[in-house]
Amino acid sequence: MCDKFFDFAGKKVAIDVNKLTYTKAFLSERTQFQGDIPSLKPPIPGSEGCHGTEKVLRRGFVCADCGCCNRRLFWNRWFCENRGFTLDATMQPYPDHVLEEEAAKFDGLMSRRRRQNAVNRGSAVSDLVEEAESAGDTTDRSISDKQMTEDSEVDESDIDEDDSDMAGAGQSKKNTNGTLESTVRESPSEVALDNGEVDLLATRLNRKVIRLMQNLSFGRYTARQYFLPDIDGNIIGSLTLFTSNPQINAMANGPNDLYRQLELLDIGLRRNPAAIVGHKLEGLTRHFQQNFGARYKFGVSVQSKGFDEAPEVILRALHRLRWAGQSAVKATTQMLTGRDCGPNAPPTETKDFNELLALGFMEDDRINYHDDGEKELGPTVAALSLGSPSVMRFRPKIKSGLGEFVAKRSNGKFFMDVLEVPMKHGDMMVMHGPAIQQLYEYAVEPMGGRRFSLTCRHIDPEKMASDEDRQDAAVKGAIPEYSHSFAYNGDI
Ligand SMILES: [Zn+2]
Ligand SMILES: [Zn+2]
Known part of the structure; x- marks a missing residue:
């Protein structure tokens, strides 16, 4: 012991350490804690001020029964993977005024994007903006996003580096240099376009890559169709965006009704293992899924119900998407008639959909860049978007060899997006042409708190692995x- 220890303000006290004892009063001293004793176990995230899909409700919970930490597996309930404790997580209807606020904010953001990305200007200006954006792309969300991903979630396919620039879109003027900003205006007459057409939908459009496009109308929908090329300029497929409107949305069994049914009905939506399956570090899909019809088992294995077990809301969506798919493919075929599109030409007809994948997205649930290129999948994919808005972005894969026409991102690993389109409540998207899945990839970025996407495909029984699978697909699909x-006809 230090010999200064019992030295009190210069007065040294002679103490024999070996004879020191504790007094009883010291040993018995207790002071009662005043107030509520907080529990170390956090309560199951409450619904106060929440509607059921907020981020705080998606992260996970501590089981009230066993006290263990759990992931949020199901759309409509809390479920403990230890001992099966279950508690309903009731969804409140997502308020109309919140949807309206989201839509208004989204429209503002989209029109800024259109101006910044010079959708209706000559390609020279677009390129300058792209370069400036890419050079100023210092907000590295790929890192922060991954760090914030608390339970190593992954999206539908491989984790891509997320090079989203949406977050800063509102203020990205800081990134572009001042002169550009003042020259870029959304007035198409000022500069001659490479290929004439004014685009009123896209929020990014690389006109060197996408040179063929058209406006269409189907029933009460207006639609915009873009044709995607390969390196030789041959058209390999089309992307058709059906833009809904308040009139369509409000029709009986229309998008409003479908949304209101889906958000309350338990259709079985759950997150599924997507990475290191079975391991304690297993990662789940970001969004919640339920498959109907033929089984969808690519990458992530999704639980499936036959169409005969599907609720009416799913079958109504299916018939809407059948109509959209057939309409879009017909228009594609008409446009390409007489044009030699080479070996990757899109088929002139679609195959009837036998599968519908329902996806539920809570706040911030995104789908990173991926393709739907599995060999069993037919040439056409159709999707109906319900609820909160989102943005869909397309870029060529590096192997497309399109480097002459599109710049790479500043990291050099990916191309810039060549097309970016809004997907709002009631909108539908049809992608047609199998080679699109080989040469392009796409991502969906959410811009609100509750969205559903219903996606139809044709899964080819002939390409399935076993007779059992084929049988199953025929019955369920x-x-x-x-x-x-x-049956849907476009509300005419
Ligand atoms: Zn438990
Ligand atoms: Zn997909």
């Missing part, structure tokens, strides 16, 4: 006779 009364 058969569209029930009674549902043909839901």
Whole structure:
């Protein structure tokens, strides 16, 4: 012991350390804690001020029964993976005024994007903006996003470096240099366009890559169709965006009704293992899924119900998407008639959809760049978007060899997006042409708190691995006779 220890303000006290004892009063001293004793176990995230899809409700919870930490597995309930404790997580209807606020904010953001990305200007200006954006792309969200991903979630496919620039889109003027900003205006007449056409939908459009496009109308929908090329300029497929409107949305069994049913009905939505399956570090899909019809088992294995077990809301969406798919493919074929598109030409007809994948997205749930290129999948994919808005972005894969026409991102690993389009409540998207999946990839970025996407495909039984799978697909993928009364014609 230090010999200064018992030296009190210069007065040295002679103490024999070996004879020191504790007094009873010291040993018995207790002071009662005043106030509520807080529990170390956090309560299950409450619904106060929440509607059910907020980020705080998606992260996970501590089981009230066993006290263990759990992931949020199901859309409509809390479920403990230890001992099966279950508690309903009731969804409140997402308020109309919140949806309206989201839509208004989204429209503002999209029109800024259109100006910044010079959608209706000559390609020279677009390129300058792209370069400036890419040079000023210092907000490295790929890192922060991954760090914030608390339970090593992954998206539908491989984790890509997320090079989203949406977050800063509102203020990205700081990134571009001042002169550009003042020259870029959304007035198409000022500069001659490479290929004439004014685009009123896209928020980014690389006109060197996408040179063929058209406006269409189907029923009460207006639609915009873009044709995607390969390196030789041959058209390999089309992307058709059906833009809905308040009139369509409000029709009986239209998008408003479908949304309101889906958000409350338990259709089985859950997150599925997507990475290091079975390991304690297993990662789940970011969004919640339920498959109907033929089984979808690519990458992530999704639980499936036959169409005969599907609720009416799913079958109504299916018939809407059948109509959209057929309409878009017909228009594609008409446009390409007489044009030699080479070996990767899109098929002139579509195959009937036998599968529908329902996805539920809570706040901030995104789908990173991926393709749907599995060999069993037919040439056409159609998707209906319900609820909160989102942005869909397309870029060529590096292997497309399109470097002459599109710049790379500043990291050099990916191309810039060549097309970016808004997807709002009631909108539909049809992608047609299998080679698109080989040469392009796409991402969907959410811009609100609650969204559903219903996606239809044709899964080719002939390419399935076993007779059992083929049998299963034929039974589950058969569209029930009674549902043909839901056939959709564009609300005309
Ligand atoms: Zn438990
Ligand atoms: Zn996909």
